[in-house]
Amino acid sequence: MKNVKTYSSKEIIKILEQDGWMLKRIVGSHHHFKHPVKKGTMTVPHPRKYIKPGTVKSILKQAGIEKILS
Template sequence: MFLAKYVTLSVTEIPPVQRSGSMKVREVINRLETDGWYLARTKGSHRQFKHPDKTGTVTVSGKPNVDVPIGTLKNIWRQAQLEEE
């Protein structure tokens, strides 16, 4: 029977959902610093980075061990003129 094949599957056989693009604040800061961005100023948990050659500033907020939301991460990469990871 066609349905019997799917009924016998256990829940553990289903692969977990991957959170693609998820990074910690610390990892984002390390990636920016690797590209040449430096910490210009801070206020609370907001860190603003500048680059000697690129225009603008990039703000990264949050504690170092907190996940950055995917939309925020895309905006950080766009502002830093980096490829999305």
């Protein structure tokens, strides 16, 4: 994968929701998402103006939507 740009937490949440992830709970400054078919829980720090590229890469890879990164 090439260099990943920085995203805001709003942008990451929008990408996850477009892929079918649904907000299940909020704990402090973290939003937790579940998918009806995919396994696992995605945790996104929110609100954040910038999420570091490594964190973006990790979230999208775990969510199974790495194609955005290429």
